[in-house]
Amino acid sequence: MKNGAEYIIEFLEKKGVEVVFGYPGGQILNFYHYLGRSNLKHILVRHEQAAAHAACGYARVTGRPGVCIATSGPGATNLVTGIADAYLDSIPLIAITGQVKLQDIGKDSFQEADITGITTPITKHSYLIQDLKQLPGVLDEAWQVATKGRPGPVLIDVPKDLFLEQEDMAAIHSHLITRKVAREDNTEKMMPQIVERLSHAKRPLILAGGGVISAGAWDALAELVQRTGIPVVTTLMGKGAYPEDQPLALGMVGMHGLAAANLALSHCDVLLCLGTRFSDRVTGNRRNFLDKACIIHVDTDAAELQKNVITDFPVHRDLNDFFKALLEDPKLVRSEAAGEWSSRIQQWQNQYKQPEAYTGDILKPQALIRSVARLADPRSVVVTDVGQHQMFVAQHYPIRQPRGFLTSGGLGAMGFGLPAAMGAAFGVPGEPVILFVGDGGFQMTLQELATIREHRLPIKIFIMNNGNLGMIRQWQGLFFEAHYVASDLPAFPDFVKLAEAYDVPAFRITTPAELEEKVRQVLSTQGPVLADCWIDTNEYVFPMIPPGGKPQDMIGRWQNETHIRSISGE
Amino acid sequence: MRHTFAVLVENNPGVLSRVAGLFSRRGFNIESLVVGETEDKTTSRMTIVVEGDEKILEQVSKQLNKQIEVIKVTDIPDDESVNRQLALIRVAADQSTRQEILQITEIFRCRIVDIGRKSLIVEATGDETKIQAIIESLKPFGIQELVRTGKVAMLRGVK
Helix, strand or coil: EEEHHHHHHHHHHHHCEEEEEECCCCCHHHHHHCCCCCCCCECCCCCCHHHHHHHHHHHHHCCCCEEEEEECCCCHHHHHHHHHHHCCCCCEEEEEEECCCCCCCCCCCCCCCCCHCCCCHHCCEEEECCHHHHHHHHHHHHHHHCCCCCCEEEEEEEEEEHHEECHHHHHHCCCCCCCCCCCCCCCCHHHHHHHHHHHCCCEEEEEHHHHHHHCHHHHHHHHHHHHCCCEEEECCCCCCCCCCCCCEEEEECCCCCCHHHHHHHHCCCCECCCCCCCCCHHHHCCCCCCCEEEEEEEEHHHHHCCCCCCEEEECCCCCHHHHHHHHCCCCCCCCCHHHHHHHHHHHHHHHHCCCCCCCCCCCHHHHHHHHHHHCCCCCCCCEEEECHHHHHHHHCCCCCCCCCEECCCCCCCCHHHHHHHHHHHHCCCCEEEEEEHHHHHHHHHHHHHHHHHHHHCCCEEEEECEEEEEEHHHHHHCCCCCCCCECCCCCCCCCCHHHHHHCCCEECCCCHHHHHHHHHHHHCCCCEEEEEEECCCCCCCCECCCCCHHHHHHHCCCCCCCEEEEEEEE | CCEEEEEEEEECCCCHHHHHHHHHHHHHEEEEEEEEEEECCEEEEEEEECCCCCCHHHHHHHHHHHHHCEEEEEECHHHEEEEEEEEEEECCHHHHHHHHHHHHHHHCCCCCEECCCCCEEEEEECHHHHHHHHHHHHHHHCCEEEEEEEEEEEEEECC
């Protein structure tokens, strides 16, 4: 005989879960009573939102599901942003929430919220346990749903009384799932044509998305690139799928993508898209998106095929299977035109180079990021929050390893950075974690400094402090006649003193002259450390494709010009 | 373009709101939705009529298939299926018009299911065009109240 709480804990242990992130409350106290006696390591966060983001950070860095726990009502609703983030970035996340007693459901009881209803649109599935006999089947299924195919979050809501109710679980261990098997389309027929297209393309290109990372298919991708010589661009989520220090890595595409990467994308004749969903941040204006190119789109989620962009070869297949079939085909060869194409790309890379150095008296965000990238341990996991600094990191920090770059891509949730870095630090114990975060985003979840200090996590926090909501300011500057509304963040706290209040060592970096030495100091500090970096308020993220635009509309400062102009000249 | 899907779902609480919610948040238009238990008590069958172009219909079907509680999604083309709607129509009827109304209901093979002093309730079953025709024919007498179900549909057997 086991009760509900014991069964859940035993299930998580059996699945190899080591760490869970949570915050207690009335309706989940029964569960915590048993959790405290188990081998699971519970990390007490300081706000439930951080539990969800931390579990996500853990999942992003390990590839294993992250688990977060909260009580009913406000505890559960505080998880929502983190769950939505996991949903949009396809991160396996298991959220367990306490619910009011079965008989109290629907009575607007104290701390009651319909969290399964609230999370329906942002989970792969949400479960309300209404009978303890359902629990074994639901847990089995929830684990599978979160991890199989395209990963994502699930939520399991457990009424308070069921944690204590006893049941002979072995006897009822039933398979809830007699569910449909995902239909794999018959893509075999397409393969010869795909091989033919890739081998004889004049301007082939690979667009790698986050799916390559969640499928663990980065080695196969590297093999494909090596064999065919096809250059690689990535989405924001695809960063790390292919090492960015390689010559064929052109970097990120999209709204703030690198010029050469975007130009390669708009000029390619055959595009192989792997585990990506043609987000509006990648495509800009989707009308006539690459209408002259042949697009091959491979995704494990059939619903992504032909959803945002109509492609020539929609391939519904697990990426590993696709790579296997592709690489086993002896007809797959290096295109004869590859040399000409790569010299054209190289020309763009030279022509639209980012400046080598960011000089002057004011600290430039790009200079800071490059300095950290140069001096940090190459094994470091890089985490960002959301905004200008996120794009600067995406452009200037070469990511060399899969699962080495964690960012809130789809949801773009400010406040993600600090708790996600925390979760990541638990996922790769001992390895350094570098967090870049804006002064705005940092203030959304800074309470986690306490958790970080408590566990002495080796997180190097670089606050990119410009006293502003930089990305908002940039948009207002470019598209709202420099009418700056609510983008200034006055009365920002002294972050160094704040860190000291949490007993976290802190530095302040204000000038380019002291940059290198201070960054060294920060990186060599054991345990958590915070650097308050005063960066140029007036720096914009360039290049930029204005919303709804196309790559040829890309604006920026080219070749050290002082004025902003579009790539086509105006 | 109008299209009919038969969606077999698990008979769980909340499944209707999940499916309906999917349509609203993805911006798909539901023309009608009918749901009821099947021969197996643990499953329900929804008949959903959707308005949209081919691209939208493909998305509807794929998104439905992604739902955990959806067991099977079947296309129901109009020309290969039997489909029916039901309507209850309260029509004003006095001594002078009652006979004429009865004749109309006979022609359409409807049934009178209630007789009041000043009105009748007509029960009509048929495909959409037939229901529409009945309503049009009864309109001149004064329709006081009208309720109709959405469409239910079933593929025809192999001939």
